Amino acid sequence: MSKKVIVVGGGIAGLAAFRQLQVQQPNIDVVLLEASPQLGGKIRTTDFLGRQIDEGADAFITRVPWALELCDQLGLDSFLVSPASSNAYVLINGVLRKLPKGLVLGVPTKLLPLIRSRVVSPFAALRAGFDRFLPDDWPGDDESVGGLIRRRMGDQIADRLVDPLIGSINAGDTDHLDAALAAPQLETAARRHRSLISGLKEQTKKPAGTSAPVFLGLELGMGQLIETLVRSLGEADIRTGTPVTGINKNSGNLVVRTQQTSIECDAVILATPAHQAALLLAECQTAADRLSSIEHASVAMVTMGFRQADVGHPLDGSGMLIPRGEGLLTTAVSWGSSKWPHWTDTEHAIFRVSAGRAGDTRALALEDDELVEALLTEVANILDINGDLLEWRVSRWIDAFPQYAPGHDRLVAAIERDLRSEMGGLFLAGAGYKGIGIPACIQQGNQSAEAALDYLKTL
Ligand SMILES: Cc1cc2nc3c(=O)[nH]c(=O)nc-3n(C[C@H](O)[C@H](O)[C@H](O)COP(=O)(O)OP(=O)(O)OC[C@H]3O[C@@H](n4cnc5c(N)ncnc54)[C@H](O)[C@@H]3O)c2cc1C
Incomplete structure (x- = not known):
């Protein structure tokens, strides 16, 4: 009988794991269960002012290979775009200064x-x-x-x-x-x-002639990575709108429970955020306690569109950073339409304004209208904007950023030990553990798939 692996969570880590399982072992039965109606998790691209604009991640670093390799395997090379400007600003005592x-x-x-x-x-x-x-x-x-x-x-x-x-x-x-x-x-x-x-x-000495961009995005936003990846999986058994409610071990097999059913399987790749993993593993108390000790921060991202002519400050950079000491709600503003060539037109300026971070939940406590008003006042003041906001949208990313406190690697190693002894066959992947960036999540997805396949060989 063919072996069965369940992937829980359809963010980039879970999808990368699914793909790796399929590529390495086409004969095993793989099911992906995703709580929300759509795949992609924190990667979400939607229409804004007639363009595909990311609500979350908009780029990945190229210093590590895993995202670039995946794009290459998916045939996305020709859609990769690099930021138009490497300049950026920081606000110091209320004045924007160019980063040196x-x-x-x-x-x-x-x-x-x-x-x-x-x-x-x-x-x-x-x-x-x-x-x-x-x-x-x-x-x-x-x-x-x-x-x-x-x-x-x-x-x-x-x-x-x-x-x-x-x-x-x-x-x-x-x-x-x-x-x-x-x-x-x-x-x-x-x-x-x-x-x-x-x-x-x-470290940064480069051989002559190499000037690869540090970051890359995709012409249709990072959602293009998710769509292409999902398409590459073909007729896969992917069930969206299916939250997993618990996972336990039952006479050697793992059992994954949803609201409707229980599915027995040989291995599980748990690719949800760590705080969700803690809830699902309640029957493995030590691991659950350790998982829930990982703190998470929340961010609100407000995308704003203006007429370019209404923005007084020259938009000759990719954005601006706001140090804590400035006392504002805004933490950073990505000048999206200047940063990304594919967001640019001669008419509009599009900004992605971030607020909220560890230890600062003021922005998250505001209703959408209040939040937009407060951030608009700050941004308009800094960038000398004298015109109406044409369009806005609020994306709330609650408990989306795991905080890697000193010693986090030992904590993760201890969780993995707990799972090996009490939940053999269950493997973790995703931003909560060994890197929050897209490339690190892809690598963790790949590695968890390989670990699951090695485990299946022992059965
Ligand atoms: C605003 C923002 C901007 C970012 N910008 C960048 C960037 O520019 N570059 C970069 O590299 N990284 C960026 N990141 C980080 C990166 O996007 C994330 O760390 C990464 O996408 C997380 O992927 P993941 O698969 O680990 O988790 P997620 O994307 O969180 O996916 C986990 C999935 O599990 C599902 N799930 C949860 N509970 C259950 C359950 N009980 N049953 C079934 N499914 C469940 C969720 O619905 C979700 O789809 C950004 C993140 C945010 C929030």
Whole structure:
């Protein structure tokens, strides 16, 4: 009899796992159960001002290969687009300042552009330069991103550059995010070199002639990745609108329960957010407790459309970051129509305005109308907008950003151990565990599929 694997969750991690199972072992019976009516999870692209505009993720990094490889396998190469501008701004004491050249994840590697940018005070720029001369003071594992930057480069670099950037990618507070997991590039440079700046310069040395873009998007939005991936699965057994209510072990087999039925299977790939996984694994108490200890942050993303002529500030960049110290609700604004060539027309300006992060739930407490009004006031003030909002939409991403606290990797290893001993055949994948970006979720989907196939061989 053919073996059966159930994938729970149809975000990018679950779909990548499904595809990998199908490619590696076409003969096994694979079922995907997804709670919501549509697939894609946090990847969602919808129509806005006549264009396909992402409500969540709009790009993936190319420094790691997994998203690029998947796009290649799906024949999406010709749809890949890179941001039109590498400039960006940060708001400092109410004034927009261009980010200096030479930043790596917010860390300045060139001091002259940093001083000229006036993003930090001359003294703070000098303090950042001390990194070159300070002794090696690496404190060992479990350092936070903020801890690393503060000790090597001082508080202003941490608060005005690194936290706004890495904090907004994770909707987190970098003083509480594990450096090795949230910013591995920085952590590796700091661990391997006495000076962070030297380490980053070494890492970013490119062979002559290579200038691949750091980020890529898709012409029809990231939803194109989901649609193409799902299409590649053919007549697959994918059941949307089917929330799983629990998973348990019953005389050797795993049993996946939904509101309507119970399905027995040989292996499960659990690709829901960690807080959902905790609920589904209530019968495996230790793992469930550990899973529910992973904190999550929520974000509201308001997409706004204006007439380009009504925006006073030049839109010569991909967007702007707002440090916590500015005291605004807005945390970042992606100038979508300037960032992405395929969103651009001569008439409209489209902004994706983010609010909410770990420790700041003010925006999430507002009703849609109040939220739009509050963010509009802030953005119009900064960008000198004097005209009506043509169109807006609110996308609320509740508990969408897992916060990788220092030691998160050990927590995940402990959860995996719990599952091996009490729920053999169940494998986790997704943003809650080993990377929140799209490429990391794809890799986790692939790896969980391979682990499940190895497990099936033992039966
Ligand atoms: C606003 C925003 C912007 C982002 N921007 C970027 C970006 O630009 N680049 C980037 O790389 N990453 C970005 N990310 C992160 C990235 O999009 C996510 O981490 C990633 O898509 C998560 O994929 P996943 O499959 O792990 O989880 P999800 O997408 O959350 O999928 C999990 C699925 O499980 C389903 N589910 C939950 N409970 C059950 C249940 N009981 N039964 C059945 N199904 C269930 C859910 O409905 C969902 O479809 C962004 C995230 C957000 C929210």
